[in-house]
Amino acid sequence: MIEVENLTKQFGSKRAVDDLSFTVTKGEVLGFLGPNGAGKSTTMRMITGFFPPSSGDAKVCGISVIDQPRQAKTKIGYLPESAPLYHDMTVLGFLKFCASVRGISGNAKKDAVEKAIETCFLQSVAKQSIDTLSKGYRHRTCLAQSLLHDPEVLILDEPTDGLDPNQKHEVRQLIKRLGKDKAILFSTHILEEVEAACTRAVIVDRGRIVADGTPAELIKQSGTGSLTDLFRSVTTRDTEQPAA
Amino acid sequence: MSALTVYKRELSSYFAQPTAYAVIVIFLLLSMGLTFSFGQFMRIGDASLEWSFFFWHPWIYMLLAPAVGMKLWSDEQRTGTIELLGTLPLSTWSAILGKYLAAASVWLVALALTFPIVLTVNHLGNPDNGAILSGYIGSFLVCCTFLAITMLVSACTRDQVVCLIVSVAACVTMVLCGYDDFTRELGKIASPAIVEGVVSIGVWDHFRSLNRGLLRLQDAVWFASFIFVSLLGTSAILSSKRS
Ligand SMILES: Nc1ncnc2c1ncn2[C@@H]1O[C@H](COP(=O)(O)OP(=O)(O)O)[C@@H](O)[C@H]1O
Ligand SMILES: [Mg+2]
Numbered sequence: 001m002i003e004v005e006n007l008t009k010q011f012g013s014k015r016a017v018d019d020l021s022f023t024v025t026k027g028e029v030l031g032f033l034g035p036n037g038a039g040k041s042t043t044m045r046m047i048t049g050f051f052p053p054s055s056g057d058a059k060v061c062g063i064s065v066i067d068q069p070r071q072a073k074t075k076i077g078y079l080p081e082s083a084p085l086y087h088d089m090t091v092l093g094f095l096k097f098c099a100s101v102r103g104i105s106g107n108a109k110k111d112a113v114e115k116a117i118e119t120c121f122l123q124s125v126a127k128q129s130i131d132t133l134s135k136g137y138r139h140r141t142c143l144a145q146s147l148l149h150d151p152e153v154l155i156l157d158e159p160t161d162g163l164d165p166n167q168k169h170e171v172r173q174l175i176k177r178l179g180k181d182k183a184i185l186f187s188t189h190i191l192e193e194v195e196a197a198c199t200r201a202v203i204v205d206r207g208r209i210v211a212d213g214t215p216a217e218l219i220k221q222s223g224t225g226s227l228t229d230l231f232r233s234v235t236t237r238d239t240e241q242p243a244a
Numbered sequence: 245m246s247a248l249t250v251y252k253r254e255l256s257s258y259f260a261q262p263t264a265y266a267v268i269v270i271f272l273l274l275s276m277g278l279t280f281s282f283g284q285f286m287r288i289g290d291a292s293l294e295w296s297f298f299f300w301h302p303w304i305y306m307l308l309a310p311a312v313g314m315k316l317w318s319d320e321q322r323t324g325t326i327e328l329l330g331t332l333p334l335s336t337w338s339a340i341l342g343k344y345l346a347a348a349s350v351w352l353v354a355l356a357l358t359f360p361i362v363l364t365v366n367h368l369g370n371p372d373n374g375a376i377l378s379g380y381i382g383s384f385l386v387c388c389t390f391l392a393i394t395m396l397v398s399a400c401t402r403d404q405v406v407c408l409i410v411s412v413a414a415c416v417t418m419v420l421c422g423y424d425d426f427t428r429e430l431g432k433i434a435s436p437a438i439v440e441g442v443v444s445i446g447v448w449d450h451f452r453s454l455n456r457g458l459l460r461l462q463d464a465v466w467f468a469s470f471i472f473v474s475l476l477g478t479s480a481i482l483s484s485k486r487s
Contacts, residue, residue, distance in 0.1 A: 048331040052487050073333040080331070084324035088257045100249040101332045145328070 001183035006056035016042045018207035029179035031198035032187040039207040040187040048078045077146030081157040083139045087131045098145045116144040156186035172197045191227045205235040246334045250342025268354040294455040301383045310411035313394030321402040375457030382454025385467040390415045392474035399481040422446020
């Protein structure tokens with residue numbers, strides 16, 4: 001359902017994403033791993049139609065984000081990295097706004113908002129101003145926004161970043177549950193999350209895929225039975241000079 | 245349709261925060277205060293309101309219109325919500341129009357609240373209400389022009405203060421260019437062609453004729469094209485920022 005074909009993004013002289021190709025099918029939860037600056041967020045921004053790619057294409061449910069961005073965007077639920085929100089709104093107001101922009105109205109809107117609030121455990125703060133929420137709630141409000149239209153494709157950029165262990169657990173369970181009938185791409189640099197929630201994982205480094213497989217395969221590939229070792233051996237650390 | 249959704253959100257955001265109220269109150273105090281003091285409203289008996297009332301509007305707008313428009317895109321870029329807008333099925337134009345019309349509506353409210361002065365002149369004398377209406381239209385168009393420029397600047401920066409300073413500078417330039425005293429001084433040192441060029445970017449020429457109750461096509465075209473080009477520029481800047 002997500003098909004990424006030779007996606008490349010050039011920022012000036014810097015190539016953030018370098019000829020990346022992969023697919024995510026329905027029912028699959030793909031973990032997108034990599035050190036900071038590997039190009040994970042940039043890739044996701046291209047798939048969601050925020051950044052135009054320098055070359056290559058991404059298709060969502062067969063719709064190209066370059067040729068038909070509006071239609072492609074209706075299929076995607078997206079949680080940006082920093083979980084941006086309109087701070088002057090209430091949780092309810094914000095979700096209603098997002099639903100309206102997505103063309104959901106009337107009773108359908110009410111139901112969609114209610115369901116998203118329930119899924120993300122936001123009942124207790126629904127009428128509160130986003131300004132006054134703690135970080136975990138803010139994050140979940142933004143996550144709720146991505147679920148409103150029950151999208152076929154979910155793209156989550158570090159969905160567990162900055163949450164406490166309980167919240168992390170809840171979000172992982174949620175991803176696992178939603179992954180049964182959606183295609184999910186989520187980025188993380190927490191390796192345990194891969195085993196906990198993913199059906200498959202790719203490791204990217206400096207814009208390229210350096211490892212790809214199910215968690216079990218990757219662990220086998222590491223030779224030592226630890227994902228951390230594999231991660232450390234295939235990615236460049238920012239403390240070392242990149243090979244010329 | 246989605247432009248309307250954005251419009252509603254922006255408008256309620258203006259009135260959920262002190263911005264709109266502060267700007268409206270300051271506008272009312274300044275416009276009324278200047279009218280009754282320097283404008284010598286009572287003495288010259290200017291029932292058309294041209295000199296006593298509308299004359300001050302460009303001077304007030306050049307400082308206050310950017311205060312309303314400065315957050316439009318800069319805030320969006322600072323908090324990252326632009327990424328949300330950019331990934332919702334919403335065209336850049338709907339977002340631009342929705343935001344722009346919301347800011348313009350705040351000013352429409354402010355202008356509407358100056359109605360007591362219209363009642364006053366009608367009570368005191370027998371004014372040409374057509375000219376007053378056309379004066380209001382001119383005043384609103386000047387304000388919309390300044391808002392469009394502010395919006396263009398706000399697309400360039402994520403910092404509201406930078407946006408405010410730059411747009412005030414641009415608006416002040418547009419008010420000074422074409423202001424009689426300024427062009428007279430300029431005429432002493434520059435060639436007539438330069439003066440002509442400077443006057444053409446100033447607002448007074450177009451504003452004055454509307455004040456006198458003249459609805460000229462050239463003024464409508466001037467305002468419309470200034471606003472349109474600014475909005476077009478906003479759209480171009482926003483998309484170029486992503487690539
Ligand atoms: N808007 C941008 N302009 C210039 N460089 C950028 C921009 N966004 C990201 N980059 C660069 O692209 C690289 C990849 O960034 P990113 O995709 O955010 O990495 P990750 O999400 O994997 O940590 C980084 O080196 C970053 O500095
Ligand atoms: Mg990132």
